[in-house]
Amino acid sequence: MEGQLRKSNVDIRLGTEVTTRLVKEIKPDAVIIATGAIPAIPLSPGVDRPHVHTAIDILDERVSLKGKTAIIGGGLVGMETALFLAENKVSPLVIIEPTDKLGGNIGLRTGWVVRNEVTNHPDIDVRLEATVEEIKEHSIVVQKKGEFEELQTENVIVAVGMLNNNELAEKLKAEGTIEELHLVGDCNVPRTVKEAVEEAAIAARKV
Numbered sequence: 758m759e760g761q762l763r764k765s766n767v768d769i770r771l772g773t774e775v776t777t778r779l780v781k782e783i784k785p786d787a788v789i790i791a792t793g794a795i796p797a798i799p800l801s802p803g804v805d806r807p808h809v810h811t812a813i814d815i816l817d818e819r820v821s822l823k824g825k826t827a828i829i830g831g832g833l834v835g836m837e838t839a840l841f842l843a844e845n846k847v848s849p850l851v852i853i854e855p856t857d858k859l860g861g862n863i864g865l866r867t868g869w870v871v872r873n874e875v876t877n878h879p880d881i882d883v884r885l886e887a888t889v890e891e892i893k894e895h896s897i898v899v900q901k902k903g904e905f906e907e908l909q910t911e912n913v914i915v916a917v918g919m920l921n922n923n924e925l926a927e928k929l930k931a932e933g934t935i936e937e938l939h940l941v942g943d944c945n946v947p948r949t950v951k952e953a954v955e956e957a958a959i960a961a962r963k964v
């Protein structure tokens with residue numbers, strides 16, 4: 758895809774954040790916004806501590822960790838992050854998930870494979886029906902059915918889902934200077950590559 762894009766007439770500007778100001782300078786006839794999604798951050802007290810990272814920071818290898826690590830959220834991203842850390846010798850790990858099942862909303866086959874790998878992993882502990890009530894400097898306070906437990910941990914990873922990143926789209930709409938504005942992919946609602954590609958193809962045909 759990158760090769761095809763480079764062969765085309767598309768002006769590619771890497772390392773450039775698109776702002777309303779840049780859009781005004783370019784003066785396009787239409788704008789297709791595909792700004793994706795950003796990690797959701799839970800409201801737990803202590804979530805702004807320096808040893809709290811997002812799963813995306815870990816998977817993109819922006820931070821490297823050592824020692825006991827808690828992962829808040831046992832969906833696909835939380836499970837993949839735990840397996841990635843275990844592979845990279847970061848352990849022990851504990852996943853805290855509020856529902857009664859890991860990866861509850863992922864497909865049957867993927868869910869079964871990843872869930873089995875996580876639950877059978879000797880370095881990954883799973884706490885279901887549990888929530889993180891507070892993040893302290895070297896521990897987290899976990900609540901399960903009204904019982905509180907303090908778990909020692911050096912790092913905390915947040916994997917509680919993604920939020921649509923529609924800030925640029927909202928600003929452009931508010932300014933009202935762009936007549937033709939299309940939003941495609943996760944900046945509408947975080948989903949999968951399939952929906953992003955479909956919406957992009959539809960928008961491109963409309964322009």
Ligand SMILES: Cc1cc2nc3c(=O)[nH]c(=O)nc-3n(C[C@H](O)[C@H](O)[C@H](O)COP(=O)(O)OP(=O)(O)OC[C@H]3O[C@@H](n4cnc5c(N)ncnc54)[C@H](O)[C@@H]3O)c2cc1C
Nearest residue numbers: 774775791792793794834941942943944948949950951953
């Ligand atoms: C950990 C993880 C695993 C996933 N695994 C799968 C999977 O296995 N299969 C699947 O189908 N889907 C998966 N998804 C979902 C999939 O990645 C997304 O649905 C898809 O990438 C959405 O495409 P997009 O183009 O809308 O956004 P993105 O791919 O997120 O791209 C958005 C781009 O916009 C850039 N951007 C944001 N703001 C600006 C700005 N102001 N100016 C310029 N650029 C900007 C960002 O830097 C980014 O490069 C996964 C998501 C995550 C988080």
